[in-house]
Amino acid sequence: MNFKKNKKSKKWLKNYFKDSYIRKAKRNINKFRSRSWFKLEEIEKKHKIFRNNITIIDLGSSPGGWSSFAASKIGKKGKIIACDILPMNPIQKVYFYQGNICNSIILNKILRILNKTKVQIIMSDMSPNISGIKEIDIPRIIHLNEIALKLCYSLLEYNGSFLIKTFQGKGLTKYYNKISSVFKTTKISKPNASRSQSCEIYIVAKKYKN
Numbered sequence: 415m416n417f418k419k420n421k422k423s424k425k426w427l428k429n430y431f432k433d434s435y436i437r438k439a440k441r442n443i444n445k446f447r448s449r450s451w452f453k454l455e456e457i458e459k460k461h462k463i464f465r466n467n468i469t470i471i472d473l474g475s476s477p478g479g480w481s482s483f484a485a486s487k488i489g490k491k492g493k494i495i496a497c498d499i500l501p502m503n504p505i506q507k508v509y510f511y512q513g514n515i516c517n518s519i520i521l522n523k524i525l526r527i528l529n530k531t532k533v534q535i536i537m538s539d540m541s542p543n544i545s546g547i548k549e550i551d552i553p554r555i556i557h558l559n560e561i562a563l564k565l566c567y568s569l570l571e572y573n574g575s576f577l578i579k580t581f582q583g584k585g586l587t588k589y590y591n592k593i594s595s596v597f598k599t600t601k602i603s604k605p606n607a608s609r610s611q612s613c614e615i616y617i618v619a620k621k622y623k624n
């Protein structure tokens with residue numbers, strides 16, 4: 415038996431069960447769905463991106479924490495177009511498409527439902543499968559980040575907002591600068607609900623200029 419590995423996984427399990435966000439999410443799984451719900455709640459408290467009657471694209475939406483939080487903030491007429499490779503249980507006001515956003519079939523489904531209208535927010539919590547090797551994981555997430563930004567170029571309304579999860583490391587400054595050049599304000603956010611040892615951060619960009 416690998417003692418070191420065993421000790422490490424015990425510590426991981428202990429932290430997992432001690433984690434208050436995970437406990438809260440489990441207590442009301444229908445409402446919160448995931449720890450990510452709490453991250454978005456914190457981001458919204460600070461940056462105020464949601465309002466009534468808007469349309470949102472939620473990329474990497476499963477199991478539904480962000481969609482569920484956003485649905486509670488957009489009033490009766492708001493809607494969310496969500497996409498994930500993994501399945502997601504239904505949420506009111508959310509049109510979910512299962513598939514890879516890099517795939518044109520999924521993209522076309524999103525375009526069809528939008529019917530040439532633009533959206534007010536694009537948000538992406540997409541994560542690649544984490545290998546634990548930053549030289550692999552960072553380029554992978556930056557690739558997903560680039561795809562989300564490209565969607566802004568064609569689908570985001572003037573003055574719209576963009577929220578994206580990314581990883582700190584090589585390539586981030588270049589990506590951040592790209593966002594800054596097309597939005598009036600760009601800020602970095604690290605919610606308390608995001609584990610401090612995780613290199614994930616969120617970029618909140620407002621007032622799309624194009």
Ligand SMILES: C[S@@+](CC[C@H](N)C(=O)[O-])C[C@H]1O[C@@H](n2cnc3c(N)ncnc32)[C@H](O)[C@@H]1O
Pocket residue numbers: 447448450451473474475476477478479480481497498499500513514515516539540541542558
């Ligand atoms: C951290 S989870 C998202 C949690 C979710 N936002 C929530 O609030 O419950 C990241 C998700 O990104 C999805 N994902 C990764 N690459 C993707 C891609 N190319 N297209 C669509 N979804 C993707 C994964 O399947 C995974 O469910």
